[in-house]
Amino acid sequence: MTDCEKALNDFISYIIVEKGLSKNTILAYKADVLKFINFAEKKLISLENFEHNDITDFLWELKTKALKPRSIFRVIESLRQFYKFLNLEDLSENNPTLYLAAPRIPENLPNILTFDEVNLLLDSVNGNDEMHIRNKAMLELLYATGLRVSELINLKFSDINLEDCFLRIIGKGSKERLVPFGNKAKFFIGIYLKKRKPCLSVDDHIFISRLGKKLSRIEFWRQLKNIAKNAGINKNITPHTLRHSFSSHLLKGGADIRFVQEMLGHASITTTQIYTHLDNDRIVQQHRKFHPRG
Missing domain, CATH: 1.10.443.10 (Intergrase catalytic core)
Known part of the structure; x- marks a missing residue:
């Protein structure tokens, strides 16, 4: 198991125990962070050395794959929580998510009956x-x-x-x-x-x-x-x-x-x-x- 994989598994354990999130939310966080880790390994950049511009490149790659703004917003939140965990556990002193700007999400009003x-x-x-x-x-x-x-x-x-x-x-x-x-x-x-x-x-x-x-x-x-x-x-x-x-x-x-x-x-x-x-x-x-x- 790589250090990244161990960090991901520890992060999932953390949000299960500490955050009390729903099963679907936990699975979404895991999928988002796994995409990020795969991107980092492809670029040969460690989690500790990831910079703001690298995060931006990762998000741009997701956008080119037609990921919707709401999904990108969720990915940003997943990465923020991931790096918050890494900082909390002294696994990284770096946090490239601090100044990320979330995309504008159009307000979709729910469909209702009269x-x-x-x-x-x-x-x-x-x-x-x-x-x-x-x-x-x-x-x-x-x-x-x-x-x-x-x-x-x-x-x-x-x-x-x-x-x-x-x-x-x-x-x-x-x-x-x-x-x-x-x-x-x-x-x-x-x-x-x-x-x-x-x-x-x-x-x-x-x-x-x-x-x-x-x-x-x-x-x-x-x-x-x-x-x-x-x-x-x-x-x-x-x-x-x-x-x-x-x-x-x-x-x-x-x-x-x-x-x-x-x-x-x-x-x-x-x-x-x-x-x-x-x-x-x-x-x-x-x-x-x-x-x-x-």
């Missing part, structure tokens, strides 16, 4: 068999709580308090939060549990497939696509669309942004603040309607 579209989507699932009732319960719960799809499909009986209407969720970074839901979701979950067949696996997942096994995120995504198509909704809908819609509708209704942040499990309120920018069209319409020179 109130009417959500009602249309939810009301279109009206079958009485187990799978229709399961889909209805999942959609009602997703819109009622703003869960991530991974959190939804991994729900277990030990995570839900149906009587008091709240969920115990272990989100990104193994952070626990309590999420309430309303009577509509409670009603359809109750109906589903009465129709639900026994689970064939040892796990006690609430939402299961026709075969009695844990439901996959891909299968639920396909079901959602078909439901939206049958409802006549032409937008590109994913499970995350309902999470975005949940957030936006709460804020439009006057909910406190910190309450929404807590419900979503966002570590930073700046992540939640993007939903405060989604109401621009309504603001323009109101201005045109009521301003004397509109």
Whole structure:
């Protein structure tokens, strides 16, 4: 094992133990730093001797491979954390990332459904068999709580308090939060549990497939696509669309942004603040309607 490989392995161990990052974030950091190490070895430059211009050359090479600004931004953050670790462990006195300028990232506002579209989507699932009732319960719960799809499909009986209407969720970074839901979701979950067949696996997942096994995120995504198509909704809908819609509708209704942040499990309120920018069209319409020179 080379010194670079050992440094990378030690860095990954460090962020797992010290940072409590999600599995996907850790894998992304590892992939970013590995690309950097391969570049350094190709250029015959040690981590200690890497300079600001060398980092710039590395990032330029990524850009020529059509890496998007958001991905380059993540690479820069990965390298900053890597060199911070090297400095902390006295593995390098050098830090060529100190004065790196992050690329400008265009603000991509999330796709959301209107109130009417959500009602249309939810009301279109009206079958009485187990799978229709399961889909209805999942959609009602997703819109009622703003869960991530991974959190939804991994729900277990030990995570839900149906009587008091709240969920115990272990989100990104193994952070626990309590999420309430309303009577509509409670009603359809109750109906589903009465129709639900026994689970064939040892796990006690609430939402299961026709075969009695844990439901996959891909299968639920396909079901959602078909439901939206049958409802006549032409937008590109994913499970995350309902999470975005949940957030936006709460804020439009006057909910406190910190309450929404807590419900979503966002570590930073700046992540939640993007939903405060989604109401621009309504603001323009109101201005045109009521301003004397509109």
